[in-house]
Amino acid sequence: MKVTIGHLYPDLFNLYGDSGNVQCMKKRLEWRGMEAEVLALCAGDEIDFGKLDILVWGGGSDKGQALAVDYLKRIRPDFKNYVEDGGVVLAVCGAYQLLGKYYKAGEEVIEGLGILDIYTERSDERLVGNLILESPLSASPVVGFENHAGRTIIGDCAPLGKVLYGRGNTGDGGYEGVVYKNTVGTYLHGPLLPKNPEVCDWFLERALKRRYGEGVNLTELSDEPELRANGNMVERLVTSGGRSR
Amino acid sequence: MWCGKLACAVSRKLGKGNGSSFPGRVARKIDPEILSVLSSMVKEKTIAVTGTNGKTTTTSLLAHVLSESGKRVVWNRMGANLMDGATTSFVLAAKKSGRLDADYACVEVDEMASVKVFPEIKPDCVLVTNIFRDQLDRTCEVDITCNQIQKAMGTVPEAKLITNCDDICSYTLAAGCGNPKLTYGIGERIADDMPAGMGESVFCPDCGCRLEYDFVHYGQLGVYHCPDCGLKRPEPDMTVTDVEFKDGAYSFTIDGRRIESGAQAPYNVYNTLSVYAALCAVDAPRDGFEQAISNFDYGNNRECAYQVNGAHVQLYLAKNPVGFQQKIFLIRRDPKPKDIVIQINDTVLDGEDVSWLWDVDFGYLHEAGVASIVTVGTRGADMEVRLKYEDIASRCGKDIRETVEELTRRGSRNLYIITNYSGLYRTIGMLDEMQAAGKERVSE
The missing domain is CATH 3.90.190.20 (Mur ligase, C-terminal domain)
Structure with missing residues (x-):
């Protein structure tokens, strides 16, 4: 079995080690004897969404995001169909914001892809720090790091999880991220997947089932170091009385 | 001046066994002007060093070369590079009378602190080592670091800006500054092994087109040009040639001087070149440069x-x-x-x-x-x-x-x-x- 992972605009959206998410998916497929093909979908490339099983899109600098606007307009219709059709997407930080309707920074409004019914407004206070969630995607808490000035309003959409430590979508709403069909948007860097192997497998399983049918199951891997790295942060910040800042 | 004197005495006492920033903090509480006052007593020139990597080595190399040529140098040898750290180095160098007896000051300054520190120390020249991704939770983005240094340069419009023109990020930074400029760069390969960390340097800062690189030394440092708008790495004002790596160390030629250095790493070739460029920029003596470099410990008492x-x-x-x-x-x-x-x-x-x-x-x-x-x-x-x-x-x-x-x-x-x-x-x-x-x- 083969899974094709598209890494969207790695040349423009490459902050905070987000390429680690691609690496994590690839290795966890290979360790199970499956094939993983990673396509670097660079700015200006033609993108055939029909080929993709997973699309990973990371955080970018303001400059990178500004450069991407024109390219995004061109891929919007195909991208939207892919999401509606159950295509698997992980969008982190800047990418998460761009999936929504708009990003408002003071007087300036940057139009998003409008694929999800969410929007973001910039605030003066930047939310920077460790972030830990309780999420239906994973039995273990989801551990990562957030760094964003935007406040994302997800309306009636389902969040990725409930904040156990840190700030999340709006800083004080108690929830973080969004899940719509097989698309996840989140502020969690870390990168997200390596320390949260169950979340990684959630994406892989969705992608495999979509391509090869419901009968596909993932074999178990030994996630001892991953869960230790995860557990260390949970222990430090949640279990031993760490408080949300 | 009594304030400086007192602060000095107080901080010397308190400074014992303490960090490298605390005396400065105390001194600034007593006399907020103390850094401006003391740095104005520097007899010849003040050189500030900022950038992502190599600040501490470069500052210490500068201080070493100047000391070897008989100059009295005040510098933040502990690498404490925020406002308090910079103040500490001046306060500890000052006499009890509150006078500073120094020919040169070499001050390592944190990129984000440069906006506040530069107007106080009024450097004659600012050396930027390079701009790489660093501690994004503090500096957010490389673009923000660049903006910060540009703002800082604006506060000292006379200061000469020295940048590494092999670094597209430093090139962009310099382009946005009105200061007089000097560039350094290396046109022959010194390390061709590991391209990585190109993050901020893929696209042309002027037109957004993909840059082309003839080669990359490491990080994003290399010889680049934009195929679309014609932007290209400028010919550097100062360069090294005939770079050789043998017996675990680099030797090279700068400005006709053959230098047998103890530098094991390619980045120290850059650091050495940048120091030479800074000496030229402030017209400091360079006669003993080869000798001074040959007896310099690049490990800096840190990487031993x-x-x-x-x-x-x-x-x-x-x-x-x-x-x-x-x-x-x-x-x-x-x-x-x-x-x-x-x-x-x-x-x-x-x-x-x-x-x-x-x-x-x-x-x-x-x-x-x-x-x-x-x-x-x-x-x-x-x-x-x-x-x-x-x-x-x-x-x-x-x-x-x-x-x-x-x-x-x-x-x-x-x-x-x-x-x-x-x-x-x-x-x-x-x-x-x-x-x-x-x-x-x-x-x-």
């Missing part, structure tokens, strides 16, 4: 080699992706079998966000003769996970002392320790102790 239980132990500091990649380059160049200990902490000094480890290409450790890797530190487990996803085996150790003791006793003869910032000085202290303990045993 030790003997512990019969093992050769090399300590390296790595605090951002480009820096770490360079240490891997050095380790790979050593043909002998080796063990590695990697210590990763996540204090505020290190950056609480350790995601930068994923911007380092650890795949290069596959064919580097590495027998074992042990990870330690508050984020040792994260480091182990990082290596696992490169299919590199490692184990997470509890304690660095225990780990080094165990490895060297079990027969490791060649050990590398890589640490990020907060663990550096404690590890130096530990290795000093372990080395001394070994000597005692030998003499018994």
